[in-house]
Amino acid sequence: MARHTVRDVRSENRFEVLHALFDLGPSSRQELARHTGLSLATVTTLAGEFLAEGVLRIAAVERNAVGRPYERLTINPDRGRIVGVDVAETYVDATVYDLALDVLGRHEAALDEDQNDQVYVVDGIVGAIEAALKASGTGREGIVGVGVSMPGHVQHDSGVSVFAPNWDWHDVHIEELLAERLRLPVYVDNPLKAAILSEMWFGVGRVVDSMAVVNIGTGAGAGIALEGTLIRGMTNNAGEWGHTLLVLDGRPCRCGRRGCVEAYVGAPGLETTLAEIDPSHPALGRLGQRDFVEAVAVGLAAGDPVLRELVRRTGRCLAAALGDLVNLLNVPKVTLTGWLPTALAEWLVPAVRDELPHHVLPGSLPGLTVGVSEVPGNAVSLGMATFTLERFLTRLGLAGTARTRPQPGAEAAQTIG
Amino acid sequence: MARHTVRDVRSENRFEVLHALFDLGPSSRQELARHTGLSLATVTTLAGEFLAEGVLRIAAVERNAVGRPYERLTINPDRGRIVGVDVAETYVDATVYDLALDVLGRHEAALDEDQNDQVYVVDGIVGAIEAALKASGTGREGIVGVGVSMPGHVQHDSGVSVFAPNWDWHDVHIEELLAERLRLPVYVDNPLKAAILSEMWFGVGRVVDSMAVVNIGTGAGAGIALEGTLIRGMTNNAGEWGHTLLVLDGRPCRCGRRGCVEAYVGAPGLETTLAEIDPSHPALGRLGQRDFVEAVAVGLAAGDPVLRELVRRTGRCLAAALGDLVNLLNVPKVTLTGWLPTALAEWLVPAVRDELPHHVLPGSLPGLTVGVSEVPGNAVSLGMATFTLERFLTRLGLAGTARTRPQPGAEAAQTIG
Numbered sequence: 001m002a003r004h005t006v007r008d009v010r011s012e013n014r015f016e017v018l019h020a021l022f023d024l025g026p027s028s029r030q031e032l033a034r035h036t037g038l039s040l041a042t043v044t045t046l047a048g049e050f051l052a053e054g055v056l057r058i059a060a061v062e063r064n065a066v067g068r069p070y071e072r073l074t075i076n077p078d079r080g081r082i083v084g085v086d087v088a089e090t091y092v093d094a095t096v097y098d099l100a101l102d103v104l105g106r107h108e109a110a111l112d113e114d115q116n117d118q119v120y121v122v123d124g125i126v127g128a129i130e131a132a133l134k135a136s137g138t139g140r141e142g143i144v145g146v147g148v149s150m151p152g153h154v155q156h157d158s159g160v161s162v163f164a165p166n167w168d169w170h171d172v173h174i175e176e177l178l179a180e181r182l183r184l185p186v187y188v189d190n191p192l193k194a195a196i197l198s199e200m201w202f203g204v205g206r207v208v209d210s211m212a213v214v215n216i217g218t219g220a221g222a223g224i225a226l227e228g229t230l231i232r233g234m235t236n237n238a239g240e241w242g243h244t245l246l247v248l249d250g251r252p253c254r255c256g257r258r259g260c261v262e263a264y265v266g267a268p269g270l271e272t273t274l275a276e277i278d279p280s281h282p283a284l285g286r287l288g289q290r291d292f293v294e295a296v297a298v299g300l301a302a303g304d305p306v307l308r309e310l311v312r313r314t315g316r317c318l319a320a321a322l323g324d325l326v327n328l329l330n331v332p333k334v335t336l337t338g339w340l341p342t343a344l345a346e347w348l349v350p351a352v353r354d355e356l357p358h359h360v361l362p363g364s365l366p367g368l369t370v371g372v373s374e375v376p377g378n379a380v381s382l383g384m385a386t387f388t389l390e391r392f393l394t395r396l397g398l399a400g401t402a403r404t405r406p407q408p409g410a411e412a413a414q415t416i417g
Numbered sequence: 418m419a420r421h422t423v424r425d426v427r428s429e430n431r432f433e434v435l436h437a438l439f440d441l442g443p444s445s446r447q448e449l450a451r452h453t454g455l456s457l458a459t460v461t462t463l464a465g466e467f468l469a470e471g472v473l474r475i476a477a478v479e480r481n482a483v484g485r486p487y488e489r490l491t492i493n494p495d496r497g498r499i500v501g502v503d504v505a506e507t508y509v510d511a512t513v514y515d516l517a518l519d520v521l522g523r524h525e526a527a528l529d530e531d532q533n534d535q536v537y538v539v540d541g542i543v544g545a546i547e548a549a550l551k552a553s554g555t556g557r558e559g560i561v562g563v564g565v566s567m568p569g570h571v572q573h574d575s576g577v578s579v580f581a582p583n584w585d586w587h588d589v590h591i592e593e594l595l596a597e598r599l600r601l602p603v604y605v606d607n608p609l610k611a612a613i614l615s616e617m618w619f620g621v622g623r624v625v626d627s628m629a630v631v632n633i634g635t636g637a638g639a640g641i642a643l644e645g646t647l648i649r650g651m652t653n654n655a656g657e658w659g660h661t662l663l664v665l666d667g668r669p670c671r672c673g674r675r676g677c678v679e680a681y682v683g684a685p686g687l688e689t690t691l692a693e694i695d696p697s698h699p700a701l702g703r704l705g706q707r708d709f710v711e712a713v714a715v716g717l718a719a720g721d722p723v724l725r726e727l728v729r730r731t732g733r734c735l736a737a738a739l740g741d742l743v744n745l746l747n748v749p750k751v752t753l754t755g756w757l758p759t760a761l762a763e764w765l766v767p768a769v770r771d772e773l774p775h776h777v778l779p780g781s782l783p784g785l786t787v788g789v790s791e792v793p794g795n796a797v798s799l800g801m802a803t804f805t806l807e808r809f810l811t812r813l814g815l816a817g818t819a820r821t822r823p824q825p826g827a828e829a830a831q832t833i834g
Contacts, residue, residue: 153780163780210651222745231643233747234627237780244741247665248734257740257776317665323674324661328639328745330650359674363570363580363654 013038014397015390017046018055018075022101023206026059026074047073053396054079055099075100080144080392081136083129083184084385086191086378087150089113089166089218090290092124094132095381099144101202101389103377105136113218113288116167118177126181144392145185147194147384150174151219153237154190162188166219166254187388191215192239194383195337195373196223196230201386203375204333211333212325213373214241215380216340218289219254220262222325242266246321264317267293267340273313278306290339297343311344315351322352322370323359330364335373337380345372430455431814432807434463435472435492439518440623443476443491464490470813471496472516492517497561497809498553500546501802503608503795504567505756506530506583506635507707509541511549512798516561518619518806520794522553530635530705533584535594543598561809562602564611564801567591568636570654571607579605583636583671604805608632609656611800612754612790613640613647618803620792621750628750629742630790631658632797633757635706636671637679639742659683663738681734684710684757690730695723707756714760728761732768739769739787740776747781752790754797762789 013036020035021027029047033040050056051073059074077098086093090113095106109128111121125148133140152164160175179186192215199205199213209228215221220242224231231238242262243255250259251272263269267289274281274296283295299307322334341348352370360368373379430453437452438444446464450457467473468490476491494515503510507530512523526545528538542565550557569581577592596603609632616622616630626645632638637659641648648655659679660672667676668689680686684706691698691713700712716724739751758765769787777785790796 153778155780165779224745226643226648227646229644229646231746233781234749234784235747235780237778238745238747240744240747240778240781243744243778244661245664245737246662248663248667248737250665255778320662320665324741325745327657327660328641328655328742329648330652330655330657332651361570361654361657361660361672362582363572363652364650364657367651 011394011397013042014046014050014393017043017050018389018393019201021056021073021075022201026072028062028070028072030070032073049397055393055396077102081138081142082144082385082388082392083132083146084194084378084381084383084388085125085129085146085148086194086380086384087111087121087125087148088191089151090288092128093378093381094125094128095378095385096132096136096138097382097385099389101382101385104138105132105134106377107131107135116169118169118172121167122174122177122181125178129182140184143184145187145388146178146182147187147189147386147388148174148178149191149194149380149384150188151191153235154188154193155236157235160188185388185391187384187391189384189387190236190239191380191383192221192223193230193232193236194223194380194387196225196239196383197386198375198379198383199223199335199337199373200225200228200230202382203373203379204335208333210329210331211335212241212329212331213335213337213379214322214325214341215338216265216336217338218267220266224329224331226329226331241321241325244321244324246317261317261321265314265321269317270296270310270314270340274306274310277309277313281306283307293340293343300344300347308347311347311351315348316355318348319352319355320359323356326360326364326368332367332369334368334370335375336371337373337375341372428811428814430459431463431467431810434460434467435806435810436618438473438490438492439618443489445479445487445489447487449490466814472810472813494519498555498559499561499802499805499809500549500563501611501795501798501800501805502542502546502563502565503611503797503801504528504538504542504565505608506568507705509545510795510798511542511545512795512802513549513553513555514799514802516806518799518802521555522549522551523794524548524552533581533586535586535589538584539591539594539598542595546599557601560601562604562805563595563599564604564606564803564805565591565595566608566611566797566801567605568608570652571605571610572653574652577605602805602808604801604808606801606804607653607656608797608800609638609640610647610649610653611640611797611804613642613656613800614803615792615796615800616640616752616754616790617642617645617647619799620790620796621752625750627746627748628752629658629746629748630752630754630796631739631742631758632755633682633753634755635684637683641746641748643746643748658738658742661738661741663734678734678738682731682738686734687713687727687731687757691723691727694726694730698723700724710757710760717761717764725764728764728768732765733772735765736769736772737776740773743777743781743785749784749786751785751787752792753788754790754792758789 016036029043033043056073057076059072077100079099082097084095093108096104150162152162161171162174175188195213195215204211210226213223222239222241243260245259246261247259251263253260253263286292433453437449446460450460473490474493476489494517496516499514501512510525513521567579569579578588579591592605612630612632627643630640639656639658660677662676663678664676668680670677670680703709
């Protein structure tokens with residue numbers, strides 16, 4: 001059974017304080033205590049550590065009603081730089097963030113979706129990171145870590161390995177490969193875990209503690225958080241909602257099974273559906289998936305009735321598959337992220353909302369909201385940057401344990417969590 | 418956000434110690450500390466409380482290698498009696514347990530599946546409980562609580578209400594109705610929550626902390642535990658796996674949707690499949706679902722090839738739907754419970770195992786096991802008795818807080834959680 005140690009609690013409390021600063025902006029220690037539910041004593045201790053580490057700085061000294069001075073604390077953006085990278089079948093998107101996770105620069109490079117060579121992909125990732133660093137005017141010296149999301153099954157147990165069936169990659173030690181090339185700390189995870197972490201920190205996680213974020217592009221999957229816990233599963237493979245069934249014995253899926261959700265709501269699925277409606281439609285036969293989806297968006301804006309039918313059918317499939325997710329997990333919020341829903345949101349979201357009540361059980365429908373994620377920028381890159389920030393804080397915190405004496409009694413006397 | 422208080426931690430630690438005694442049998446304080454990961458000081462404090470409350474008793478005094486005497490503690494079965502009740506569409510099964518959750522007596526009464534009147538159902542429940550008490554020679558005075566599972570959506574937020582679409586019940590306050598009739602503390606929950614709790618305490622939960630238990634009878638659903646937490650969802654409606662899709666636009670389901678898993682793997686679903694294979698098969702046209710499934714088991718034992726085809730098709734549907742559950746949650750263990758899998762296990766489980774690798778992603782397959790639950794007796798009744806035991810311990814523990822001084826510092830210095 002998972003058991004919390006004082007060290008875990010301390011680490012979690014550090015995240016909570018930082019998390020609160022992202023939610024609230026510059027805040028007094030009292031405000032942080034109120035928002036987190038931690039005691040003022042605990043917040044004061046943690047804030048002292050963070051100030052000593054340079055992670056926080058004093059934003060302002062103000063006076064309250066009776067004239068007492070108090071400090072407003074804020075995250076020190078210049079304590080370091082973090083790179084978050086979203087690697088997909090069709091592109092690499094690298095973003096450079098400051099420590100407050102504000103964007104300093106970004107570079108997106110296309111990946112040829114028919115190339116799956118390791119050297120080609122690694123070169124593409126390194127090139128995109130270097131271009132993003134250049135675009136942001138950032139040198140390598142201040143970088144505290146690089147977080148890279150890979151499209152596939154990322155296992156952490158015996159060194160990080162990636163299994164990416166779409167590329168025919170088996171047990172590729174990409175974290176090692178990238179760390180060698182970049183000479184920087186690298187953390188690799190899966191886009192679903194990255195998307196849900198950014199949703200927890202910067203999206204609907206600000207108001208609820210259980211949610212799913214559905215990421216759709218070439219493929220489809222769901223990041224899941226339940227009662228504040230990111231669900232990883234036994235082998236970090238949870239969330240493969242794209243490979244749950246919509247239609248037993250239906251369309252062939254890339255995974256080898258037939259009838260998976262992904263085969264209907266991923267970009268190639270939309271091409272298949274459009275070909276079923278009108279095989280001679282001009283949006284078909286384009287070179288890449290993203291060109292196809294862009295052409296669909298342009299056509300929808302122009303009122304193309306065939307594309308409206310495509311949206312109706314896709315919206316129905318998506319609503320049915322989201323209904324399954326809600327019926328199983330009874331989460332109050334589902335958000336959509338990724339390049340496909342972003343491009344088609346204006347038409348797809350209303351189509352999904354129309355159909356959803358036909359697919360969700362009455363007991364799980366009241367209070368349920370479905371919409372496009374409000375996480376700013378690329379949610380996967382931001383999530384990877386957030387994981388990297390968490391790891392950096394943990395490293396600092398562990399170093400700090402030797403210096404500052406923990407006060408378990410004082411914490412426990414308030415709340416533990 | 419959910420935040421643990423010292424009171425929660427104390428309550429959880431009490432459950433852990435009791436839980437360990439169920440796992441280990443009579444144990445020394447040292448063994449309990451080792452098994453739970455709690456400190457010996459914490460275990461000694463909690464054991465002292467339990468002994469004072471009469472929940473534990475000293476089973477034996479033994480001597481270790483150097484001749485020091487030590488006590489073996491055990492649950493005191495005679496501290497009270499608990500009734501666990503499984504109410505389904507076709508029956509009421511009431512079991513009387515002692516405080517060690519050993520069965521003292523049981524009574525099963527048939528419910529007419531075409532009757533849905535509240536008075537009829539309440540009379541059926543009360544009658545079954547009274548018969549079980551009589552069968553076990555138990556008077557009402559020692560009963561610490563009655564746990565009743567109702568087939569439907571049980572909400573706890575504003576008084577307990579039940580929504581049971583199969584009976585056309587809306588917002589029925591069954592807990593109140595039963596407590597009035599029985600003049601005993603009553604706790605009502607949903608069978609999926611009861612099945613997973615008993616699986617956590619007495620089934621595969623003894624070796625893993627993430628699992629799903631799939632309950633199949635007239636309907637179908639899944640109880641889910643992830644990292645030791647029972648997943649309830651926003652409105653206690655999580656686990657409705659029976660109402661996730663197998664085939665979009667497939668067979669009509671009782672829920673109003675088409676193509677749900679339940680319509681293929683529940684007892685009426687098997688009747689439909691058999692009618693598709695051989696509409697004149699003699700097992701069809703019987704009065705009740707349970708007679709039908711019994712006839713199927715008898716026919717399978719006799720080698721009926723039509724029924725073998727029924728098992729093959731049903732096993733394939735069940736494997737596909739279990740594959741979806743595993744692909745989404747990446748749990749290492751799935752168990753089957755309920756009267757239908759119990760009756761057909763000999764044929765159905767091999768059929769499911771044959772098909773499962775075609776439906777589970779490669780990254781989630783290694784280490785996955787699927788089998789019939791090894792929870793003894795009726796898992797739903799036992800789970801409801803366990804919930805009732807938890808509530809009884811919490812009541813005693815809260816009363817105990819006033820008497821014994823908690824030692825938050827001592828607990829936190831060891832482990833928390």
